[in-house]
Amino acid sequence: MMSEKSFATYLITPSIIVLLLTTTFPILYLIWSSFQNINLAMPWMDGFVGFKNYIEMFQDKQFWKSFRLTITYTASTVILQLIIGLGLALLVLKIPKAQWVFRLMAILPIVLAPVVVGLFWRTLMLAPDFGIIDFFTKTIGLGSFAWLSEPRLAVISVILIHTWQWTPFAFLVLLASLASLPTDLYEAAKIDKAPAYKRFFYITLPLIRPAIIIIIIIRSMVALSAYAAIYAATRGGPGTATEILNLYAYRTSFLEVNFGYGSTLAVFILLITITVAGILYSIRKKRS
Amino acid sequence: MNTINLNKKIFRNFIITFLSTFILLIWILPLIWSIFVSFKSEIEVLAYPPNVFFKPVLDNYKAAIFGSLSILSELSDSFIIASITTILTLLLSIPAAYSLARLNLFGKKKIGFYVLATQMIPPMGLVIPYYLILGKFGWLDTYHGMIIVYMTFSLPFAIWLMVSFMEDIPREMEEAAFLDKASRIKTLLYIIVPQVKGGIAVTTIFTFMNSWNEFLFAVQLSGNKVRPVTIAMYNFVSVEQTLWAKLCAAALIAMIPVIIIGLIGNNHIVKGLTLGAVKGGGRK
Numbered sequence: 134m135m136s137e138k139s140f141a142t143y144l145i146t147p148s149i150i151v152l153l154l155t156t157t158f159p160i161l162y163l164i165w166s167s168f169q170n171i172n173l174a175m176p177w178m179d180g181f182v183g184f185k186n187y188i189e190m191f192q193d194k195q196f197w198k199s200f201r202l203t204i205t206y207t208a209s210t211v212i213l214q215l216i217i218g219l220g221l222a223l224l225v226l227k228i229p230k231a232q233w234v235f236r237l238m239a240i241l242p243i244v245l246a247p248v249v250v251g252l253f254w255r256t257l258m259l260a261p262d263f264g265i266i267d268f269f270t271k272t273i274g275l276g277s278f279a280w281l282s283e284p285r286l287a288v289i290s291v292i293l294i295h296t297w298q299w300t301p302f303a304f305l306v307l308l309a310s311l312a313s314l315p316t317d318l319y320e321a322a323k324i325d326k327a328p329a330y331k332r333f334f335y336i337t338l339p340l341i342r343p344a345i346i347i348i349i350i351i352r353s354m355v356a357l358s359a360y361a362a363i364y365a366a367t368r369g370g371p372g373t374a375t376e377i378l379n380l381y382a383y384r385t386s387f388l389e390v391n392f393g394y395g396s397t398l399a400v401f402i403l404l405i406t407i408t409v410a411g412i413l414y415s416i417r418k419k420r421s
Numbered sequence: 422m423n424t425i426n427l428n429k430k431i432f433r434n435f436i437i438t439f440l441s442t443f444i445l446l447i448w449i450l451p452l453i454w455s456i457f458v459s460f461k462s463e464i465e466v467l468a469y470p471p472n473v474f475f476k477p478v479l480d481n482y483k484a485a486i487f488g489s490l491s492i493l494s495e496l497s498d499s500f501i502i503a504s505i506t507t508i509l510t511l512l513l514s515i516p517a518a519y520s521l522a523r524l525n526l527f528g529k530k531k532i533g534f535y536v537l538a539t540q541m542i543p544p545m546g547l548v549i550p551y552y553l554i555l556g557k558f559g560w561l562d563t564y565h566g567m568i569i570v571y572m573t574f575s576l577p578f579a580i581w582l583m584v585s586f587m588e589d590i591p592r593e594m595e596e597a598a599f600l601d602k603a604s605r606i607k608t609l610l611y612i613i614v615p616q617v618k619g620g621i622a623v624t625t626i627f628t629f630m631n632s633w634n635e636f637l638f639a640v641q642l643s644g645n646k647v648r649p650v651t652i653a654m655y656n657f658v659s660v661e662q663t664l665w666a667k668l669c670a671a672a673l674i675a676m677i678p679v680i681i682i683g684l685i686g687n688n689h690i691v692k693g694l695t696l697g698a699v700k701g702g703g704r705k
Contacts, residue, residue: 135602141524143602144609145532148517148580155573156539159550166550217444224441227434235441237687238448244683244690245452246634248651249672252658253451256665257458263665265454268471301448305691358543361636361651379545386549387641396549403546410541 160403166396173390186397195373196398199381203405206292206377207356213296214352215345218303223333225304226311236308239301247298251365254294255281259366281367284374291363291375295356303348310344311337343417350413357406378402459669466665481670485657492671495653499675501564502649503632506571510579510628511621518583519609523590533584540577544637547573551642562644570638575628582627582693586620587613623693626686630679650675 135143170182190196225235242250258264259280267277280290314337322332360379363369369376369384376384378398386395458466460477485492520526521533551570552561560566590613600608614621639649653675657668683690 135600135605137525137605138527140602140605141520141526144516144520144524145526148513148576149532149535151513151572151576152536152539155569156542156547156577159547159554159573160542162550162554163546166553171553221441221444224437227437228441231438231441235445236691237684238445240683240687240690241452241680242448244630244634244679245676246636246651246679248634248636249654249676250451252654252668252672253455256663256668257454258451262469263467263471265450265471268469272470297447297451302694305694309691354541358545360544364636364640379543382545382549383637383641387552392549392553399543399546399549402543406541406543 163396163399163403166393167400169393169396171392171396173392182393186394189394190397190401195376195381196378196401198373199376199378200401202288202375203357203377203379205288206295206359207353207409209292210295210299210356211349211352213292214300214303215348217296217300218348219307219345221300221304222307222311225308232308236305239305242298242301245298247359247361248365250294250298251362254290254297254362255366259290282371284371287367287371287374291366294362294366295359298362299352299355303352306344306348307341310341314340346413346417350410350417353409353413354406357402357409378405455669455673458666459673461666463664463666481666482674484667485671485674488667490656490667492650492653492656492674495648495650496675498564498643498647499633499650502567502571502647503629505564506568506575506632507625507628509568509572510575511624513576514579514583514624515614515617515621516609517580518587519613521580522584522587523613536577536580540574540581542573544574548637548641551638555642561642562646564647567638567643567647567649570642571632571635574635575631578631579624579628582624583617583620586617586623590616619689619692622686623689626682626689627693630682633679 167186168181168183170179170185172178221235225232245253256263258266261267261277261279264280266280271277278286281287318336318340319332322336327335358379359377360383363375363377363380364383367375369380373381379402382395382398382402385391385398389395457473459481460479461472461475462478462480465472465475484490517536521529521536526532547570555561555566555570558566560569634651635649636651639651643649643652654668654672657664657671
């Protein structure tokens with residue numbers, strides 16, 4: 134005989150061991166190396182340096198720039214995904230016969246590798262004198278734009294690329310959530326002659342709030358770990374115009390081979406992620 | 422009165438259809454256009470304005486498969502890594518999720534929180550220590566190195582997905598307090614596992630797809646011996662020139678598995694996304 138408790142422990146132990154070894158141990162190693170000098174270009178300087186890397190980080194202009202950009206990128210992509218996804222879900226709800234087409238097509242951007250998405254947009258869509266978008270803007274008389282080589286436009290472009298790929302996620306979740314709403318509330322509201330916008334703000338929005346909060350949580354986490362699409366589209370450029378913290382930590386570690394400082398930047402990314410997750414989960418708990 | 426209302430309705434429907442179709446087109450435009458370009462010759466590609474009517478050629482696909490820059494070995498590397506990662510993830514996550522979702526597990530809340538926390542670790546926080554650790558073991562650019570790294574994002578996500586599915590099974594299924602280990606394992610294998618077939622399908626799809634599409638770990642922790650397919654695209658992008666048409670052909674070949682999985686497993690994916698959305702999983 135084996136008690137349920139010991140059987141339960143027996144089943145979960147392998148996974149816990151794997152997670153401790155593959156995730157917790159490397160994170161501890163990362164924290165340790167953030168207090169070290171690890172520079173493959175200057176190995177004779179390696180050793181424990183205390184908070185030197187952290188002090189350097191707070192005095193580093195590029196760090197602050199990347200930090201601000203990360204916040205802008207995360208906030209704007211999440212908001213855009215929600216608004217466009219919700220708008221489209223409401224539209225598609227009105228055409229029940231065509232819903233399956235949208236559901237099927239929405240899968241396509243989601244399944245593509247972000248690096249492929251970045252490359253496709255860089256080459257096929259946004260390249261001057263070659264891309265479709267450029268062709269359209271020229272055709273309607275707006276002229277040609279340097280979408281990826283003018284700093285401000287490049288930031289907008291990488292935000293739009295991320296939004297393009299992941300709005301289908303918000304759309305699919307919201308469509309499922311909207312489709313499962315009880316209809317009797319709406320009948321009552323219609324009998325009361327409540328106008329459409331009132332029905333939306335007082336009935337629909339509160340009912341789909343849990344779905345919205347979950348979308349915000351998941352999409353923020355993903356946006357904070359975004360890397361491949363920006364790497365493929367701009368490599369953080371022009372200059373460092375689109376270098377979010379992930380790309381800056383990558384450049385520092387792997388191109389400048391300064392692993393100590395790179396680790397410090399990565400620890401900071403970890404801390405932002407934990408903070409954002411903590412805030413969002415506490416909002417979710419309060420509401421539900 | 423009636424005709425005005427009718428006109429209004431037709432107009433409204435027209436707007437709805439027009440707007441939603443427009444967004445639909447934007448979603449599929451890059452993919453459609455890449456298919457066009459992949460059948461063009463490298464000279465045709467550079468024609469401006471972009472040409473829709475042209476004589477399709479298979480050169481790019483031939484080059485991507487048989488040429489000197491062939492992506493075949495990358496395809497097979499990705500297949501090996503993604504398949505083994507998926508199998509290991511299923512073997513570990515199903516018992517773990519069963520334990521978390523349905524058994525009287527000691528410290529259940531804390532363990533559940535730990536798994537969720539590991540899922541949130543940003544990949545940049547892992548790629549740096551892994552580069553140093555795997556380097557020390559000599560495991561960079563190896564299959565087992567890549568599989569270990571891919572377990573870091575697939576296992577926590579899979580455990581949470583499976584927990585959501587396990588929680589949906591009716592309670593009476595395995596009410597029996599006094600069982601030996603063998604019959605407890607039998608309960609899991611013959612009663613629980615068949616009940617969560619759908620969940621296993623969803624988990625398989627997501628694990629395979631996320632491993633197939635992964636780029637950051639691939640670009641930094643693999644190398645010349647082991648090259649996942651997400652890096653293979655760069656065979657056709659160099660400092661001197663980009664071979665647009667061949668790049669498109671290679672990218673499409675690389676994406677065929679996930680596109681097929683996506684279209685066939687469409688319902689599973691939507692279910693996985695929304696389930697994760699109801700209960701709090703989801704990544705990438």
